[in-house]
Amino acid sequence: MxxxxxxxxxxxxxxxxxxxxxxxxxxxxxxxxxxxxxxxxxxxxxxxxxxxxxxxxxxxxxxxxxxxxxxxxxxxxxxxxxxxGIEPNLDSDICPDCNGNLRDVPKPSVRADVPEYTYLTHDRFRLCSECGKIFWQGSHRELAEKELKKILANIETSG
CATH class of the missing domain: 3.40.50 (Rossmann fold)
Incomplete structure (x- = not known):
C-alpha cells in the first residue's frame, strides 16, 4: 500500500x-x-x-x-x-448520490416527503444538504450492507 x-x-x-x-x-x-x-x-x-x-x-x-x-x-x-487502506464506515455522513453531507432531521419534517409506510416504520431520517434527497435505513440499506460485507470478506480471505 x-x-x-x-x-x-x-x-x-x-x-x-x-x-x-x-x-x-x-x-x-x-x-x-x-x-x-x-x-x-x-x-x-x-x-x-x-x-x-x-x-x-x-x-x-x-x-x-x-x-x-x-x-x-x-x-x-x-x-x-x-x-x-480504507477502513469502511457503513454509517457514513456522505450522500451516495451526490457526495453532499447527510444530516439527521426531525421525523415530522419529512412526513410529506416519504411514503406513509416508511414514515410509520422508521424513526431516523437523514437529509442531503446538496441534492435534498431523504434517506432512511430500509431494505435497500440492508441489501447494500450484505453486499459490502461479502466484498470485504473476500478481501480478508484473499489478502
Missing amino acids: ETTTNKFVADVMLGRLARWLRLIGCDVYYDSTGEDSALLSRALAEDRVLLSADHTLVRRAGERGYLVISDNFRKQLAQIVVHF
Whole structure:
C-alpha cells in the first residue's frame, strides 16, 4: 500500500464505484460529463486521487492518478479499499448520490416527503444538504450492507 486516503475523483467510467465508495465513507467527486482536464484540475486543487480505467488519463495525472484494473465494481472496490487502506464506515455522513453531507432531521419534517409506510416504520431520517434527497435505513440499506460485507470478506480471505 502506497498511501492512505479517502478523497477521490472518479472518471466517467466509474460511477458505480463512486457510489459504493461513498457508501463506505469516502469523499468522491464524480461527474458523468466530466472532461479529463477538469477531473485532473480538481484532483490537484483538492488533493484528491484520480481513479480511472484509462491508462492515458492515469499517466497524465502522475502521482495523483491510480489505475482501476477490473470492469467488475466488486473487484474495483476491493482494489481501492486494499490499496488505499480504507477502513469502511457503513454509517457514513456522505450522500451516495451526490457526495453532499447527510444530516439527521426531525421525523415530522419529512412526513410529506416519504411514503406513509416508511414514515410509520422508521424513526431516523437523514437529509442531503446538496441534492435534498431523504434517506432512511430500509431494505435497500440492508441489501447494500450484505453486499459490502461479502466484498470485504473476500478481501480478508484473499489478502
